[in-house]
Amino acid sequence: MLPRICIVTSNEHKFSEIKEVALEYGLEVEMCPGLKLEIQSDDLADIVFKSALIAYMYLNKPIIVEDAGLFIDALNGFPGPYSSYVYRTIGINGILKLMNDASNRRACFRSAVALVINNRVFSATGEVCGEIATKPRGAGGFGFDPIFVPEGDSRTFAEMSIHEKNKYSHRAKAVRKVFELLFK
Numbered sequence: 001m002l003p004r005i006c007i008v009t010s011n012e013h014k015f016s017e018i019k020e021v022a023l024e025y026g027l028e029v030e031m032c033p034g035l036k037l038e039i040q041s042d043d044l045a046d047i048v049f050k051s052a053l054i055a056y057m058y059l060n061k062p063i064i065v066e067d068a069g070l071f072i073d074a075l076n077g078f079p080g081p082y083s084s085y086v087y088r089t090i091g092i093n094g095i096l097k098l099m100n101d102a103s104n105r106r107a108c109f110r111s112a113v114a115l116v117i118n119n120r121v122f123s124a125t126g127e128v129c130g131e132i133a134t135k136p137r138g139a140g141g142f143g144f145d146p147i148f149v150p151e152g153d154s155r156t157f158a159e160m161s162i163h164e165k166n167k168y169s170h171r172a173k174a175v176r177k178v179f180e181l182l183f184k
């Protein structure tokens with residue numbers, strides 16, 4: 001049996017989303033908050049790979065590190081890897097203001113995930129594209145969920161359950177790929 005995997009995050013929403021996917025694979029996970037590892041890079045995969053190695057060195061047990069960002073076409077990919085800072089500063093309303101005159105509302109969430117277990121690293125990325133809504137809708141989720149409508153649905157992520165969001169989400173796709181590599 002595989003040992004419990006530590007999800008290195010303080011974000012309960014992220015943890016719940018990853019936990020649901022882990023259960024599909026019969027894996028047990030726990031939340032490991034407190035480690036604040038923010039490697040500066042424009043590349044999400046680079047950020048998680050380096051963060052995961054550092055987290056593994058500190059915790060010395062199986063870990064998953066995930067990093068995500070929202071890439072908006074009309075803003076040339078902004079906020080991308082700076083999504084966390086942009087969310088904390090101008091927030092959803094700031095993004096909606098920047099998008100005021102934009103007729104192209106296409107955007108994609110991207111996620112990079114690294115799993116380190118028994119001194120081996122498994123990493124993958126996931127993406128979901130859709131549109132930025134004209135105003136926030138829904139009370140669920142976190143971050144930019146209230147303004148993101150994935151292709152194939154008319155609801156924002158914030159109007160979905162975790163299970164529904166996981167059918168589309170960048171994070172669920174990346175985590176599933178990593179578990180597929182683990183069990184290959």
Ligand code: IMP
Nearest residue numbers: 066067068069083084087142143144145
């Ligand atoms: P992080 O660095 O992976 O925590 O993500 C950066 C920022 O992107 C977060 O603070 C959120 O605002 C946003 N973000 C990442 N993933 C999601 C998501 O699944 N839904 C909504 N916002 C997200």
